[in-house]
Amino acid sequence: MKLGIDIGGTKTAAVVLDPHDKVIAHETTRSGSGPDAVLAAAVRIARRAIAEASLDDEEARSLSVGACMPGLVDGATGTVLHAANLRVDRLELGPLLGAELGLPVSVENDVKAAGLGAREALCARSSRYADLGLGYLNLGTGLAAAVVVDGEVVRGPRGAAGEIGHLPVGTGVPCSCGQTGCLETIASGSALARLWPVPTPRPDPFVAAAAGDRRAAAALHTLSDGIATAVQVLVFAAGVDLVVAGGGLTSLGEPLAEAVRDRLRERARRAPVLAALDLPDRFELLVTAIPLAALGAAELGGRARPTSAAGRLS
Ligand SMILES: [Zn+2]
Known part of the structure; x- marks a missing residue:
C-alpha cells in the first residue's frame, strides 16, 4: 500500500x-x-x-x-x-x-513527482509507454518540466533539470525570476493572462478567437508557439520520445493541443530536420481525475x- x-x-x-x-x-x-x-x-x-x-x-x-x-x-x-x-x-x-x-x-x-505520476498513468494505459523517455510539461501559472528516463526522474544539480521555464528565449519580457525573455513569459497561464487581459471569470480564449477577437487569437498563437518551443527543447536537449502536458492551462483542452501541433507542423514545413522527428505526434495533453x-x-x-x-x- x-x-x-x-x-x-x-x-x-x-x-x-x-x-x-x-x-x-x-x-x-x-x-x-x-x-x-x-x-x-x-x-x-x-x-x-x-x-x-x-x-x-x-x-x-x-x-x-x-x-x-x-x-x-x-x-x-x-x-x-x-x-x-x-x-x-x-x-x-x-x-x-x-x-x-x-x-x-x-x-x-x-513537478518532478507529477512527471513520475504521468509515467504511471501512461503505463496503466499501455505497457508500450514503459520504455519511452518521457517529458512532462506543467502548464500552470508558470512553466516547468520533468524528464523521466528509464522510470527515473532526472534531477541535475540541485534539481535544476527540467526548469525550462527560465530558459531565456528572447521574448524581451521581464520575468519574475529576475531574467528577461524567459520561455515562461510566453508559455504559461500568467503569459496568457498578460497577453489577453480580460476580467475574471476569464472566458475561453479559443471561443473568443473563433468569434473574431483578434487579440485572443494573437495571444493563443504566441502561447502555442512558446509551448511548441518547450516541446522542442525537451526532445532536443533531453532526448525524450514523448511530451505530455498537465496543469491548469490544460483545461483549454484539445484546441490547445492542436494549436501546439499546428505550430510544430509549421516549423517542420520549413525545416526537414524537424519533419523527420514527427514532433506533432510526440505531444499530448494528459488529463486525469487524480x-x-x-x-x-x-x-x-x-x-x-x-x-x-x-x-x-x-
Ligand atoms: Zn525566468
Whole structure:
C-alpha cells in the first residue's frame, strides 16, 4: 500500500494506492500558508485518506509514504526551500511529516513527482509507454518540466533539470525570476493572462478567437508557439520520445493541443530536420481525475529511501 501527498499552491491532496496501484482513497483540502499550516494541512489530509482506505493494522504499519511540494527539494534530508507561493522559506517536510504519521516519508519537488505520476498513468494505459523517455510539461501559472528516463526522474544539480521555464528565449519580457525573455513569459497561464487581459471569470480564449477577437487569437498563437518551443527543447536537449502536458492551462483542452501541433507542423514545413522527428505526434495533453503529482509521490514513497525513522502509525 502507498500513500501519496501533493501539497499544491491552493490544494493539498492525498491518495492511497493498493498493491495493484489502484486508487482506493482520494482526499483534498485547502493548502495552508506558512510552514506550520502547510504541514498541518498535509497531516490532516493524509490521516483522512488513511481512514478512508480502511487499512488493517498490518497494512497501516507497512504503508509507504511520499510527499511533494513546490520549491527546491533535498531528497536526502526531506527539506524543502523557497516555496514562495506557500510562504515557506524552509520546511523539514520529510522528518516532520514522518514524525506526525509515524512512518518514513520520501520528498520530491511537485513537478518532478507529477512527471513520475504521468509515467504511471501512461503505463496503466499501455505497457508500450514503459520504455519511452518521457517529458512532462506543467502548464500552470508558470512553466516547468520533468524528464523521466528509464522510470527515473532526472534531477541535475540541485534539481535544476527540467526548469525550462527560465530558459531565456528572447521574448524581451521581464520575468519574475529576475531574467528577461524567459520561455515562461510566453508559455504559461500568467503569459496568457498578460497577453489577453480580460476580467475574471476569464472566458475561453479559443471561443473568443473563433468569434473574431483578434487579440485572443494573437495571444493563443504566441502561447502555442512558446509551448511548441518547450516541446522542442525537451526532445532536443533531453532526448525524450514523448511530451505530455498537465496543469491548469490544460483545461483549454484539445484546441490547445492542436494549436501546439499546428505550430510544430509549421516549423517542420520549413525545416526537414524537424519533419523527420514527427514532433506533432510526440505531444499530448494528459488529463486525469487524480492529481499526477499525488500519484507520483505515492510511487516515489514506494521505491525511494525514506528520510525519517519508521514508527507506529499515530
Ligand atoms: Zn525566468
